[in-house]
Every structure is written in C-alpha cells, then in structure tokens.
Amino acid sequence: MSDAARTGDLEAALRAVVPALDAHLAAPATGTASGADASWRPLLDTPVPQLGAGDVETLRVLAETVVPDAMRMTAPGFLGWITTGSTVVPAVAxxxxxxxxxxxxxxxxxxxxxxxxxxxxxxxxxxxxxxxxxxxxxxxxxxxxxxxxxxxxxxxxxxxxxxxxxxxxxxxxxxxxxxxxxxxxxxxxxxxxxxxxxxxxxxxxxxxxxxxxxxxxxxxxxxxxxxxxxxxxxxxxxxxxxxxxxxxxxxxxxxxxxxxxxxxxxxxxxxxxxxxxxxxxxxxxxxxxxxxxxxxxxxxxxxxxxxxxxxxxxxxxxxxxxxxxxxxxxxxxxxxxxxxxxxxxxxxxxxxxxxxxxxxxxxxxxxxxxxHEIGVEGLRARIVRDNDYARSLAELVRADPCLELLAEPELSICCFRYRAHGLDEATLDALNRDIVRRLHGSTPYVPSPTLVDGHYAIRPCFINPRTEQRDVSALAATVRRLGDALVAGAG
Ligand SMILES: Cc1ncc(COP(=O)(O)O)c(C=O)c1O
CATH class of the missing domain: 3.40.640.10 (Type I PLP-dependent aspartate aminotransferase-like (Major domain))
Known part of the structure; x- marks a missing residue:
C-alpha cells in the first residue's frame, strides 16, 4: 500500500475521489439518506483507529461513503437558507x-x-x-x-x-x-x-x-x-x-x-x-x-x-x-x-x-x-439572473389562486405559501410545513422555510449558480401539486 500522506501522490489521490465528486455534482438535491435510516452513519461514527487505515482505504471511504451521502447543496434545486455549493474554480483554488x-x-x-x-x-x-x-x-x-x-x-x-x-x-x-x-x-x-x-x-x-x-x-x-x-x-x-x-x-x-x-x-x-x-x-x-x-x-x-x-x-x-x-x-x-x-x-x-x-x-x-474567472460582469449577470428568478417566481405565485406571495422580492429571495379557501392560519401553517417536508423528502427542490409576519413561508433563496429558470417554474408547480394533494387528502 502506498502512503500518499508521506509521498504526496496528489494526482493519485485526486483520481480516487474526482469521479465521486463529478457524480455528486450531477445528482439532484434529494435522495440522500438521513436520520435513523442513514446507512453511512455506522460506517463513519467509529472509535478512533489506533492503526491508520492508509491512504487507499481512506480515499475509498471518502469516494464511496462521504461524497455520495453528503448534502447536495450544489444541485440546481437546492435553494435553502443563503448557502450553496462552490463553483469549480474556487473549489480548486x-x-x-x-x-x-x-x-x-x-x-x-x-x-x-x-x-x-x-x-x-x-x-x-x-x-x-x-x-x-x-x-x-x-x-x-x-x-x-x-x-x-x-x-x-x-x-x-x-x-x-x-x-x-x-x-x-x-x-x-x-x-x-x-x-x-x-x-x-x-x-x-x-x-x-x-x-x-x-x-x-x-x-x-x-x-x-x-x-x-x-x-x-x-x-x-x-x-x-x-x-x-x-x-x-x-x-x-x-x-x-x-x-x-x-x-x-x-x-x-x-x-x-x-x-x-x-x-x-x-x-x-x-x-x-x-x-x-x-x-x-x-x-x-x-x-x-x-x-x-x-x-x-x-x-x-x-x-x-x-x-x-x-x-x-x-x-x-x-x-x-x-x-x-x-x-x-x-x-x-x-x-x-x-x-x-x-x-x-x-x-x-x-x-x-x-x-x-x-x-x-x-x-x-x-x-x-x-x-478572476468571471469578472465583475460575470458576477453581475449572476446577480441579475438570480433576482429575476425571485421575480419570476413571484409572478407565478401571483398568477395562481392557490399560491400567495408573503413578501415582495427585493433581492433573490421569494417568500410564498400554498393556500386554500376556508383554511385558518394555523391549518395553513401546518399545511405549508408539510409541503416543505415533502419537498425535502421526495423532490429535487429544497427551499428552506421561515416566518413572514408570523406566517409559515416557503422561502427559496436564489444564489445557486447551477439553478435554471426551469427549476424556478418547477418549484412553483411542485408546491401547487403537493398542496392540492394534501388538501384533497391524498398526500
Ligand atoms: C444578513 C446576514 N448576516 C450575517 C449572516 C451570518 O453569516 P455566516 O453564516 O457566514 O456566519 C447571514 C447568514 O445567512 C446573513 O444572512
């Protein structure tokens, strides 16, 4: 077994993990196991080894366990909090x-x-x-x-x-x-x-x-x-x-x-x-x-x-x-x-x-x-595009009688919720909480929630450079679909 830690065989080490990273970058936001179901937990949460497993084995665990089951914040549908995965060049930097x-x-x-x-x-x-x-x-x-x-x-x-x-x-x-x-x-x-x-x-x-x-x-x-x-x-x-x-x-x-x-x-x-x-x-x-x-x-x-x-x-x-x-x-x-x-x-x-x-x-x-990679104009294009995403989602929400805008977007965050006629505030909060749980559990769209004026809100924040307009439209449609199904009792 070679000892990359000592010999510094960087190229071999990278070769061992890059395919897993590429697959990770291509994967949707959903699909990783968490909580009690996590098969990776016992593989990682072990006593400290007295004898090191060596470079090959360590890199294998990275490639086969850590990366595939890591949170997919780089995926286009990840829209939570104000965080995202790095683009490639700064990651290499x-x-x-x-x-x-x-x-x-x-x-x-x-x-x-x-x-x-x-x-x-x-x-x-x-x-x-x-x-x-x-x-x-x-x-x-x-x-x-x-x-x-x-x-x-x-x-x-x-x-x-x-x-x-x-x-x-x-x-x-x-x-x-x-x-x-x-x-x-x-x-x-x-x-x-x-x-x-x-x-x-x-x-x-x-x-x-x-x-x-x-x-x-x-x-x-x-x-x-x-x-x-x-x-x-x-x-x-x-x-x-x-x-x-x-x-x-x-x-x-x-x-x-x-x-x-x-x-x-x-x-x-x-x-x-x-x-x-x-x-x-x-x-x-x-x-x-x-x-x-x-x-x-x-x-x-x-x-x-x-x-x-x-x-x-x-x-x-x-x-x-x-x-x-x-x-x-x-x-x-x-x-x-x-x-x-x-x-x-x-x-x-x-x-x-x-x-x-x-x-x-x-x-x-x-x-x-x-x-250096994208310049001020490249960043400006990203910012304008992300602000446009929030505005276009707000338009989709306004156009749908079962969706409600909770705050007019100023930057790239759009707070909205599903609503249905005749439901009181507590029921709407519970319903939207359920929608977010289902978004996270079974769709590629991962916004995070917040409260706006005391109302439970679905809150996508568009800073993810990999998000496209079709993800924005699909998020609105998915919230509508999940909300309809929950209200109809089929959720
Ligand atoms: C306005 C504002 N200030 C400060 C912070 C804290 O930043 P960090 O998470 O980098 O500590 C955040 C995080 O979202 C933020 O939105």
Missing part, C-alpha cells in the same frame, strides 16, 4: 490555497492575493476607496469584528479603552437594528461584553425595512438616560426576505446622534451590481463598516467573510495582540515587502491584528480566483 501557501501572512503570492482580493471585492461592491478590509471565516465573525471596532470607538470617545480594561465601570451600550437582524449580531454583542440585550430589536415597516422613526425614538430615549450608542446597523439584504433597509436614512441618524453606521451586507451587498437596485444602496458609502460574505453570492467554498472599514486601524485598536517574540520578534511587519530577500522575512499586512485568528487559510486566493 481552495485546494491550491491549502497546499501552496497555506497561510495568508507571508510575503508571497498567496499573501499578496489576500490584499488584492480585498481590493477587488471592495471595487466590485463599489465601496469608497478609503475602505480597507480583512477576511474572516464567516459573516458572523465579519460582523463581530465590525461591531467590536464600533464598540471600541464609542467607548474611546468617553475615555475608556475597553479592549484593554474590559467592559466594566462604563455606561451600557446599545446597537440599533431591526427585528430582522441576523442573530449573529446578538451573539457578537454577547461576546463583546455588551450583552445580547444591548441589541435594540426595532420594528420593520410593511416592506420588512427597519422603521426609521423607531430607530430615532430609541436613540433619543437612550441619549436621555446615558446609554452609549455603539452602532446603528443597517441590513443590506435581510436573511428572511432580502429586504434592504433605508441605509441613507440610517446614515442620517447615525450622523445626527454621533454614532457608527454598520451595514450588514453579508448576503445582499453584491445585489448592488443589479442596476435596477442601485438606488436602494444609497448610504452604503457613508458607513463606517460594511460586511460581505464571499461564501454566499460569490459562490466560493464556505468559510470566507469580509469586513471593510473606513478606518481599518480601528480594528487594530480592538483586536491587536501584544507583540510576541515568535512573531513580531522574528518577522518584519511592513506594507512594502519588496526589500525582503526571502518570503520568510516579511509578514506583509498584519491581518492577524485586525481579526481573531492568527493562523488562517489564504482566503484571498480563493476570492481572487472567483473574480
């Missing part, structure tokens, strides 16, 4: 980043591409040139970084260095956001010592956008009682419905009350590329911080979010670690590393001082590969 480079901080190609990709992302999203970024593992961490910087700035103004001293003996802080805010913001508030309750969850209007008068009222009330306004948070594409807050109105409020404007565009910032929506993004340019997730609409492998700040040094004040002998003592930190005689001498930009992790994969290389 991740492999490259894993084997060549492996870290982002040395002065080599992968280190340079970290900065280039951040610049490309900022340009793609039309952020102001002074905005500079840092990659992290997710939208959740990207938001945490931004809110951390906002917290630091808010308390520094009052003479407190909370990164050094902790959040104690200081007045409480508040983050102002809508009830539609992603829960990672509450988690960030908890981790940053503000507490989850520091996030004021303010009401939305009929379009699911934060009610500006409620934001103003909350800011005014807190100003009277000495609560520190840490940040006003605008959502450029809510997770539930894709609504885009009035960012310009929020920027006005942030300015008036002297606080930080943070825009969570983890999902929707790329929506700015759709010329029909450009006006909805007015105000992004006034933000102090903006987040976008490459692993959502850019369709790169999971694990890549980005935070951009008007003043990236604010991240340094928040997250910098004290110099250590084995890092700063051993390497030069410098923007210009052209003087270095070897890549081992210079760290390049100190990304680790602007985020949580020190060791980190070369995420920039992966983002760079996606934008």
């Amino acid at each position: 991740r492999l490259v980043a894993t084997l060549a480079g492996t870290q982002r901080y040395l002065g080599h190609t992968t280190g340079l591409l970290e900065s280039v990709a951040l610049r490309w992302l900022a340009e793609t999203c039309q952020l102001p040139p002074e905005m500079e970024g840092v990659f992290s593992s997710s939208g959740s961490v990207a938001n945490l970084l931004a809110i951390g910087a906002a917290r630091q700035r808010a308390y520094t103004r009052l003479g407190h260095d909370v990164a050094r001293d902790g959040v104690r003996d200081v007045p409480p802080g508040r983050i102002y956001a809508s009830v539609e805010v992603h829960h990672c913001v509450l988690k960030a508030a908890a981790v940053l010592g503000l507490g989850r309750d520091a996030v004021a969850l303010l009401p939305v209007d009929g379009s699911q956008r934060v009610d500006l008068s409620a934001v103003r009222a909350a800011l005014s009330a807190d100003a009277r009682t000495g609560v520190v306004p840490v940040a006003v948070l605008g959502i450029a594409g809510t997770t539930n419905t894709g609504a885009i807050d009035d960012l310009d109105g929020l920027a006005d409020l942030a300015q008036e009350f002297g606080t930080w404007l943070h825009v969570d565009g983890a999902y929707g910032l790329f929506g700015r590329l759709d010329p029909r929506l450009e006006a909805r993004y007015t105000g992004v340019d006034r933000a102090d911080s903006v987040v976008v997730d490459a692993h959502k609409w850019l369709c790169v492998p999971t694990g890549i979010g980005a935070t951009f700040l008007r003043d990236r040094a604010a991240l340094g004040q928040t997250f910098t670690s004290d110099p250590s002998d084995y890092l700063e003592g051993a390497f030069e930190e410098a923007g210009d590393t052209s003087w270095a005689t070897s890549p081992w001498e210079a760290m390049g930009p100190p990304f680790h001082d602007w985020t949580l992790d020190l060791s980190a994969p070369a995420r920039g290389l992966v983002v760079w590969s996606a934008l």
Whole structure:
C-alpha cells in the first residue's frame, strides 16, 4: 500500500475521489439518506483507529461513503437558507490555497492575493476607496469584528479603552437594528461584553425595512438616560426576505446622534451590481463598516467573510495582540515587502491584528480566483439572473389562486405559501410545513422555510449558480401539486 500522506501522490489521490465528486455534482438535491435510516452513519461514527487505515482505504471511504451521502447543496434545486455549493474554480483554488501557501501572512503570492482580493471585492461592491478590509471565516465573525471596532470607538470617545480594561465601570451600550437582524449580531454583542440585550430589536415597516422613526425614538430615549450608542446597523439584504433597509436614512441618524453606521451586507451587498437596485444602496458609502460574505453570492467554498472599514486601524485598536517574540520578534511587519530577500522575512499586512485568528487559510486566493474567472460582469449577470428568478417566481405565485406571495422580492429571495379557501392560519401553517417536508423528502427542490409576519413561508433563496429558470417554474408547480394533494387528502 502506498502512503500518499508521506509521498504526496496528489494526482493519485485526486483520481480516487474526482469521479465521486463529478457524480455528486450531477445528482439532484434529494435522495440522500438521513436520520435513523442513514446507512453511512455506522460506517463513519467509529472509535478512533489506533492503526491508520492508509491512504487507499481512506480515499475509498471518502469516494464511496462521504461524497455520495453528503448534502447536495450544489444541485440546481437546492435553494435553502443563503448557502450553496462552490463553483469549480474556487473549489480548486481552495485546494491550491491549502497546499501552496497555506497561510495568508507571508510575503508571497498567496499573501499578496489576500490584499488584492480585498481590493477587488471592495471595487466590485463599489465601496469608497478609503475602505480597507480583512477576511474572516464567516459573516458572523465579519460582523463581530465590525461591531467590536464600533464598540471600541464609542467607548474611546468617553475615555475608556475597553479592549484593554474590559467592559466594566462604563455606561451600557446599545446597537440599533431591526427585528430582522441576523442573530449573529446578538451573539457578537454577547461576546463583546455588551450583552445580547444591548441589541435594540426595532420594528420593520410593511416592506420588512427597519422603521426609521423607531430607530430615532430609541436613540433619543437612550441619549436621555446615558446609554452609549455603539452602532446603528443597517441590513443590506435581510436573511428572511432580502429586504434592504433605508441605509441613507440610517446614515442620517447615525450622523445626527454621533454614532457608527454598520451595514450588514453579508448576503445582499453584491445585489448592488443589479442596476435596477442601485438606488436602494444609497448610504452604503457613508458607513463606517460594511460586511460581505464571499461564501454566499460569490459562490466560493464556505468559510470566507469580509469586513471593510473606513478606518481599518480601528480594528487594530480592538483586536491587536501584544507583540510576541515568535512573531513580531522574528518577522518584519511592513506594507512594502519588496526589500525582503526571502518570503520568510516579511509578514506583509498584519491581518492577524485586525481579526481573531492568527493562523488562517489564504482566503484571498480563493476570492481572487472567483473574480478572476468571471469578472465583475460575470458576477453581475449572476446577480441579475438570480433576482429575476425571485421575480419570476413571484409572478407565478401571483398568477395562481392557490399560491400567495408573503413578501415582495427585493433581492433573490421569494417568500410564498400554498393556500386554500376556508383554511385558518394555523391549518395553513401546518399545511405549508408539510409541503416543505415533502419537498425535502421526495423532490429535487429544497427551499428552506421561515416566518413572514408570523406566517409559515416557503422561502427559496436564489444564489445557486447551477439553478435554471426551469427549476424556478418547477418549484412553483411542485408546491401547487403537493398542496392540492394534501388538501384533497391524498398526500
Ligand atoms: C444578513 C446576514 N448576516 C450575517 C449572516 C451570518 O453569516 P455566516 O453564516 O457566514 O456566519 C447571514 C447568514 O445567512 C446573513 O444572512
């Protein structure tokens, strides 16, 4: 038996798994066993081996068990949450980043591409040139970084260095956001010592956008009682419905009350590329911080979010670690590393001082590969097409008396439900829950559900690059068919 782990026979290892991956990519979303029926569970959930099984056997288990029974998020009908499988080139780029480079901080190609990709992302999203970024593992961490910087700035103004001293003996802080805010913001508030309750969850209007008068009222009330306004948070594409807050109105409020404007565009910032929506993004340019997730609409492998700040040094004040002998003592930190005689001498930009992790994969290389492959115009075409899918589904829903639109799509999410005459709300919720269960269990269409104004909604999110218009039409027809059958008692 050869030992690929030692000899590094990459080609043989890839040959062993690529056919399974190709079959996986061609398979529909449905069909994998889960729960108690999963035949793969006992094959994988074993005691740790004392003696390794070797490369051939390990690759065989990958090809024969792991890949065939993995969730098929790459399939055209997978429309759940805001997630999708990677396209091929960024997936290969991740492999490259894993084997060549492996870290982002040395002065080599992968280190340079970290900065280039951040610049490309900022340009793609039309952020102001002074905005500079840092990659992290997710939208959740990207938001945490931004809110951390906002917290630091808010308390520094009052003479407190909370990164050094902790959040104690200081007045409480508040983050102002809508009830539609992603829960990672509450988690960030908890981790940053503000507490989850520091996030004021303010009401939305009929379009699911934060009610500006409620934001103003909350800011005014807190100003009277000495609560520190840490940040006003605008959502450029809510997770539930894709609504885009009035960012310009929020920027006005942030300015008036002297606080930080943070825009969570983890999902929707790329929506700015759709010329029909450009006006909805007015105000992004006034933000102090903006987040976008490459692993959502850019369709790169999971694990890549980005935070951009008007003043990236604010991240340094928040997250910098004290110099250590084995890092700063051993390497030069410098923007210009052209003087270095070897890549081992210079760290390049100190990304680790602007985020949580020190060791980190070369995420920039992966983002760079996606934008290098399709360019801004390729991405724009995808965004426009996906927004069109949501609109075309909304039209199909409107045209069908047994379907009901629950939120007008703004981006690429369309929330709707099956309805039948004479059924009360509780029955409609149960019926639509049943429809979603059947979609997941026996059809190639896998949207995820949510609640819109308290109603159970079927919520496809179109960011999957492999989805086609025929999948959109088939989803509407399938929901109609399943709903009819359930109502007729034949389900
Ligand atoms: C608006 C928004 N913010 C933040 C997040 C969290 O991102 P992640 O899942 O990458 O942590 C999401 C996830 O869907 C989101 O939609």
